[in-house]
Amino acid sequence: MDTGKTLIEMHHIxxxxxxxxxxxxxxxxxxxxxxxxxxxxxxxxxxxxxxxVLTGVEKRDEGTILYEGKGIHFQNPQEAQRKGISTVYQxxxxxxxxxxxxxxxxxxxxxxxxxxxxxxxxxxxRVLLDRFxxxxxxxxxxxxxxxxxxxxxxxxxxxxxSAKVLILDEPxxxxxxxxxxxxxxxMRRLRDAGMGIIFVTHFLDQVxxxxxxxxxxxxxxxxxxxxxxxxSKVELVGKMIGKEYAELNNKLEENSEETAEGELFADLNKIxxxxxxxxxxxxxxxxxxxxLSGLLGSGRSxxxxxxxxxxxIEKGSFEIKGKKVxxxxxxxxxxxxxxFCPENRKTDGxxxxxxVRENITLAxxxxxxxxxxxxxxxxxxxxxxxxxxxDIKTPSSDQLVKNLSGGNQQKVILARWLATKPELLMLDxxxxxxxxxxxxxxxxxxxxxxxxxxxxxxxxxxxxxxLRCCGRIAIYRDFKKIAEIKGNAISEETxxxxxAGGDLYEKTI
Amino acid sequence: xxxxxKLTKLQAFWPVMILLFILLFNxxxxxxxxxxxxxxxxHLYGRIIDIxxxxxKLMLLAIGLTLVLATGGTDISVGSVMAISGAVACSIVAGSxxxxxxxxxxxxxxxxxxxxxxxxxxxxxxxxxxxxQPIVATMILMVAGRGIAQLxxxxxxxTVNSDxxxxxxxxxxxxxxxxxxxxxxxxxxxxxxxxxxxxxxxxEASGCNPNSSRFAGIHVGAIKLLVYTCSGALAAVAGxxxxxxxxxxxxxxxxxxxEMDAILAVAIGGTSLNGGRFSIPSSIVGAIIxxxxxxxxxxxxxxxxxTQVIKAVLVIFICLFQSAEFKSAIMKKIQIRKVA
Numbered sequence: 021m022d023t024g025k026t027l028i029e030m031h032h033i034x035x036x037x038x039x040x041x042x043x044x045x046x047x048x049x050x051x052x053x054x055x056x057x058x059x060x061x062x063x064x065x066x067x068x069x070x071x072x073v074l075t076g077v078e079k080r081d082e083g084t085i086l087y088e089g090k091g092i093h094f095q096n097p098q099e100a101q102r103k104g105i106s107t108v109y110q111x112x113x114x115x116x117x118x119x120x121x122x123x124x125x126x127x128x129x130x131x132x133x134x135x136x137x138x139x140x141x142x143x144x145x146r147v148l149l150d151r152f153x154x155x156x157x158x159x160x161x162x163x164x165x166x167x168x169x170x171x172x173x174x175x176x177x178x179x180x181x182s183a184k185v186l187i188l189d190e191p192x193x194x195x196x197x198x199x200x201x202x203x204x205x206x207m208r209r210l211r212d213a214g215m216g217i218i219f220v221t222h223f224l225d226q227v228x229x230x231x232x233x234x235x236x237x238x239x240x241x242x243x244x245x246x247x248x249x250x251x252s253k254v255e256l257v258g259k260m261i262g263k264e265y266a267e268l269n270n271k272l273e274e275n276s277e278e279t280a281e282g283e284l285f286a287d288l289n290k291i292x293x294x295x296x297x298x299x300x301x302x303x304x305x306x307x308x309x310x311x312l313s314g315l316l317g318s319g320r321s322x323x324x325x326x327x328x329x330x331x332x333i334e335k336g337s338f339e340i341k342g343k344k345v346x347x348x349x350x351x352x353x354x355x356x357x358x359x360f361c362p363e364n365r366k367t368d369g370x371x372x373x374x375x376v377r378e379n380i381t382l383a384x385x386x387x388x389x390x391x392x393x394x395x396x397x398x399x400x401x402x403x404x405x406x407x408x409x410x411d412i413k414t415p416s417s418d419q420l421v422k423n424l425s426g427g428n429q430q431k432v433i434l435a436r437w438l439a440t441k442p443e444l445l446m447l448d449x450x451x452x453x454x455x456x457x458x459x460x461x462x463x464x465x466x467x468x469x470x471x472x473x474x475x476x477x478x479x480x481x482x483x484x485x486x487l488r489c490c491g492r493i494a495i496y497r498d499f500k501k502i503a504e505i506k507g508n509a510i511s512e513e514t515x516x517x518x519x520a521g522g523d524l525y526e527k528t529i
Numbered sequence: 530x531x532x533x534x535k536l537t538k539l540q541a542f543w544p545v546m547i548l549l550f551i552l553l554f555n556x557x558x559x560x561x562x563x564x565x566x567x568x569x570x571x572h573l574y575g576r577i578i579d580i581x582x583x584x585x586k587l588m589l590l591a592i593g594l595t596l597v598l599a600t601g602g603t604d605i606s607v608g609s610v611m612a613i614s615g616a617v618a619c620s621i622v623a624g625s626x627x628x629x630x631x632x633x634x635x636x637x638x639x640x641x642x643x644x645x646x647x648x649x650x651x652x653x654x655x656x657x658x659x660x661x662q663p664i665v666a667t668m669i670l671m672v673a674g675r676g677i678a679q680l681x682x683x684x685x686x687x688t689v690n691s692d693x694x695x696x697x698x699x700x701x702x703x704x705x706x707x708x709x710x711x712x713x714x715x716x717x718x719x720x721x722x723x724x725x726x727x728x729x730x731x732x733e734a735s736g737c738n739p740n741s742s743r744f745a746g747i748h749v750g751a752i753k754l755l756v757y758t759c760s761g762a763l764a765a766v767a768g769x770x771x772x773x774x775x776x777x778x779x780x781x782x783x784x785x786x787x788e789m790d791a792i793l794a795v796a797i798g799g800t801s802l803n804g805g806r807f808s809i810p811s812s813i814v815g816a817i818i819x820x821x822x823x824x825x826x827x828x829x830x831x832x833x834x835x836t837q838v839i840k841a842v843l844v845i846f847i848c849l850f851q852s853a854e855f856k857s858a859i860m861k862k863i864q865i866r867k868v869a
Contacts, residue, residue, distance in 0.1 A: 330744070351746040360744065368744050373737040373805045374730075382734060385727045386746035393727050436745065 024053035026089075027185055027216040028074070028105075033083035035066075035073055043069040044080075047242045049235055051185065051216045056207055058227045058248070059220045061237035061260055062455035067220050070237070071187055075100040075107055088184075104184035108174045108191055116163035116170075121145035123162050124177045152176050152206055166317075168195045175203065179210055186210065187218045190453055192226060196315055196481075204230045222455060224253055236260055257456070282307035284341075285444055285475040286327065286358075291336035296322040297499045299336070304444060309466060309476045311490030313483070313515055318496040320479045321363055324446045327477075328360040329353040354387050359437035363448040363479075365426070369433045372422030376414050377403040379421045379432050384439045406435035410465065427458035434465070445469060446477040451485060463489050483512050495519060540799045540806070544814040547797070547847055551821045552577075558829055573704045576824060582698075584820030585708035586611070586767040586784075590791035591798070591812040592719050593760030598795050600736045600756055601804025602656055602663035607764040607791060609674025610648045611784030614641040614768030616678040619687040619778035622694050626681060634693040642765045648674070649761015653754035667757075671788070678780035688777035697773035708770050712813075715763065719809050729807075732756060736804025794819050797847055818847070 028051040035044040044066045051057050059067050072078040074085065076094025085092050087103065094100040097107065114123045121142045130140045145158040154172050162170055171191055178186055188207075192200050207217055207230055219231055227234065227248065234251060236243040236259045243259050251259075286304040291297065297319040304310055312320035325331045327338075329347025338345055340356050347353045353360075362368035371379055381399045388394070394402070403417040410431045414424055421432055430450055437445060447466065451459040466489055470476045478489050486493060492506040495518040503518045536542055555563040555576070566575035590607050597604045620626035621637035630636040648670055655666035700707035723729030734742040735749045742749050764784075772778050796802060797818055798811035822843050826836045849855045 328744075349746075349748060350743060351748065354746040362744055367738070368740045371734045371738045371741050371745075374734060378730060378734075382730070382742075382747070383745040385730060390727045390731060393725060 024055065024214065024216075027051050027053050027087070029084075029086040030070075030074065031084050031086075033070065033073060033085070034081045035069055035078060036081050043240050044073065045240045047083075047237065047240070049074075049242075050245070051218060053184070053214050053216050054211055055233055056211050056217045056219055056231045058231040058234045059218055059237070060227065060234055060256070061243075062457050065237040065260075065455075066240040067237060068189065069240075071107065071189060071218070071220070075105060075187070101181055105187065106178040106181050106185070107187040107189060108171070108178045109189045114162055114170060114174055114177075117161060119159050120149070120156055120162055120165070120173055121158040123173060124148065124158075124180065128181070148176050148180055149173070153202055168199045171195060172199070172203070175206070179206070179215070185216045185218070187220075189220045190222065191219075192221060192223060200226065222453065222459075224256065224456075227256075228253070260456070281305060282473070282475070287337075287339040287342075288323075288327070289337045289339070291323075291326060291338060292334045293322055293326050293331050294334050296331065297326070297496075297501075300501050302494060302501065304475050304477060306443070306475050307470055307473045308491045309470045309478050309489050311486045311493035312477060312479045312496060313486055313493050314496030314519055315481075318519075319499040319501075320496050321448050322499070323496075324360060324448055324477060324479060327353070327444075328358055328446065330360075351386060354383060354440060354442075357441075357443035358446070359383070359440055359442035359444065360446045361430070361433050361437060361448060361450055363452075365430055365433060370421045370429050373420060375418050376407070376412070376421055376424070376432055377417035380406055380417075380435045380439055383436045387440050402439055403435075406438065410435055410438075411461065427454040427462075430454060430462065431458070434462070438469075442474065444475040444477065446479075448479045449481065450478075451480065451482075459485075483515055486515070487512060540808040541811040541814060543851060544798050544811050544818065547850060548814055548818050548821065551818060551825060555821065555825050555828060563828065568704065571704055572701045576828075578706065580817065580820045580824050581712075582706040582708050583824075584816055585712050586770050587787065587790055587794055587816040587820060588712045588813050589715060589763045589767045589770075590760075590787065591794040591816040592715055592809055593756075593763035594791050595795050595798070595800055595807050595809050595812040596719075596723075596732055596756040597663075597760050598736075598792070598800055598802055599732050599804055599807035600753055601739070602753065602757070603792065603802070604649075604652060604667045604757060604760045605664060605788045605792075606648065606652060606667040606670035606674055607760060607767070608784035608787045609671050609678070610645050610761055610764035611768030611771055611787065612675050612678040612778070612780045613648060613681070614645050614765035615772030615778040615783050616681040616687065616780055617641040617644045618694070618769055619689050619772050620681055622689045622691050623687050625683070625687065632691065634691060637694070638697075638769060641769055642762055645761045645763075645765020645768070646758055647761070649758040649764070650754065652761065653757030656757060657750035657753040675780055678778070678783075682778055682780055686777055686779050689772075690776075694773055695776060698770050699773070711766065711770070715766070716809065716813060723809065728752075728755075733805055733807065736807075790819050791816070793844065797844075797851065799851060 028049070030047070030049040033044050033047045034042070036042050047066065047070060049070060059070065061067050069078065073080045075097045076099055077097055087105070092103070094103070100106070115126065118126065124145045125141045129136045130144070131137055132140070142158055149156060149158065152172055154169065154176070156165060156169060162173065175188070175191060191203065195203060207219070211217055221227060231248050233245060234248050234256065235245045236256070238260065282305040284303055285306055288300055288302040291300045300319070300323060302323065312323060314320050322331070326333055329350050329352055333346065345356065371382065374382070377399050380403045381394050384402070385394050400417060406412065407414065407417060412431045412435065413428050421429060424432065434450070450466075451462055454462070463485060466476055466478060478486070480486055487510060490510070492504065493510055493515065494501050495503045495505070495515060497519060505514060552563075563576050566573055566578065568574070594604060594607070617626065618637040618641035621630055621640060622632050622634060624632050627636075627640070652667050652670060655661045655669070656663050659666075696707060698708060702710060723732070731742070731747050731752050734745070734747060735752045739749045768784060771783050794815035795812045796815070798808060798813070798815035800807040800812060822840055826839050831839050
């Protein structure tokens, strides 16, 4: 790979949020043109902080940053962007109520005679997105498209603005496999055009698929920079978190033995939703982890939403412990012993401005009712209990949840539901955007809970994880359940084939 | 020192500081007479007492609006609800409405407050069920409310002649004006409901993130309905005080533009207009600040034509002081000077 000239050099970067919280300690980083550089590390390793320091979101305390050989000190991300460094974040940072084309050209609209030249904007936007093989109507509002499309638009905008450096912070979290392929193709094309790309991700497979160089951070310190081809995956994991991962992994293997069939908790009989799933049959039993597998939008999350009473059931019968139910609100579902960690933890999970303690006790308080207040002491006890049990990393239970890292926020939501002592726990993508250490921990907790007799529904896009956690897997395609496999029949290949839609397999059902 | 630092982190800290400053300023420019209190006929008189008595309506509205704003909504109909409540109560006392009640003040008060509850519930219904944006939803009643009040009074200014009714504004108990007791009672009730039940937590959660709250089993719609209803009821009480003060119902002018002062009071108290964390005592302080400014403007002899301008300028300064960015910018300047 041709390494080109050095674009960015960072030396001895130190960033302290306070005397006690050192986010970056003497970190270095180097990016060449025509290179895709993976920035890796667990949550809290300092990846995001390093990017924030580079782009001027945060000010560094010490150290030098050279950009094309010149020392720089960006005051804000806009300045960085003007100089040719732009960032696409995990959460789409665009305006959902503006059109796709407006989003691409906002702040730099081409003008004609002092007025915005809409024709050029729309045409250029179309040409730009064509290059990304994105077939969208650029005059429609952004929020009429899926998150994946929005993310692609954000990347298109960034690559159009900055010709030199593109930073992608977890861009693939909400993309499907096909979309990821498309993104990688674009990344390679941009690299070949001489752009330097910094790629932050949690998916190690993707690192090996697309990057040239890897820089690893751990606990705010620089571990090293490696050529991707010369570092094995095991070595890489070792560099990122040390030995713990291997141990955790072993433990999980032991746990994934087949379990005896438990008692029936919920029985879905030919359930359909309005414009979503159709004729779904599903039995949920105590003491097992039932996986719902399929592509994004295949009906897995929709099933969980129907069970939890968020969306209405159109037809079919839904029984819990042999009794017919029809939930008018989530509260009724909660009172029947159901808990649900939704897919999007930021918008549907945490209440950011409330404390960790309040977030943990929120659902329990709702379950008990408004007048049966949980006293501060009791809330404190419950919160401390779960902070210990789930190893939630927070200075205290008084900390606002928005200040916690993604993995710890997920644990807080998990704690919220465990506090309600549920009989059925539904987890939708509980490990998305979370570092592998925490990921393994959450998987372990899930298996442990099922062992203790809880019914668990587990939804994930990562087949790896499904294999590890689930004793039985229902597979969805186009809002229909197309198969159910369990025990030894579960393998990556079978699941993939069902999802991909081999007709041969459908006949065997 | 550490305790002092902790104190500055309280939501009520800066509002209280601003209030103290304004009071001190008043004291200085009036040469101390601002703080003078006299006891005449066993009644306490003085500027401070005036401020609290005249500010009582604003304080009541601020309590209701704190809850509404904490859910991320707003209620600009409170002034009109005051007019409706005053019209209902005065018409009943005067006998033009519900003559069978025989001008009974207790019945008049009850029905007037009920009218406020209905108005508030209507607002809540529009916001939570029909899902109209709060400012538009409450604007409907803001505009229509005065018309409704006119219908009740048949377009006339209804005057009442009842000492029992006058007592609501002008009465004294243990030397203190009666409206003060209304405020204290309401404040205690509001604190009990928001702190001793989970109502406060649910309001904050609904305001911070309605989606997450719904997923956690909170009936966000019901919470909203409830806070708008509270706001309506409290506006009705404020309307009673107002009409008792002018001894009649003036549908065109009762509570005119007071909703802006009340929202401002909550904002000065530090509750975010985007919803979330709230503090009712801070809003009370905010209301007193606004009332004190009004009094100050008169006290320093500003011509009435430009009082609104002076008020606006003061409010700008207060809002600046409430802004976290402004404060940290000033702190930095001070630190740099120290280093140099």
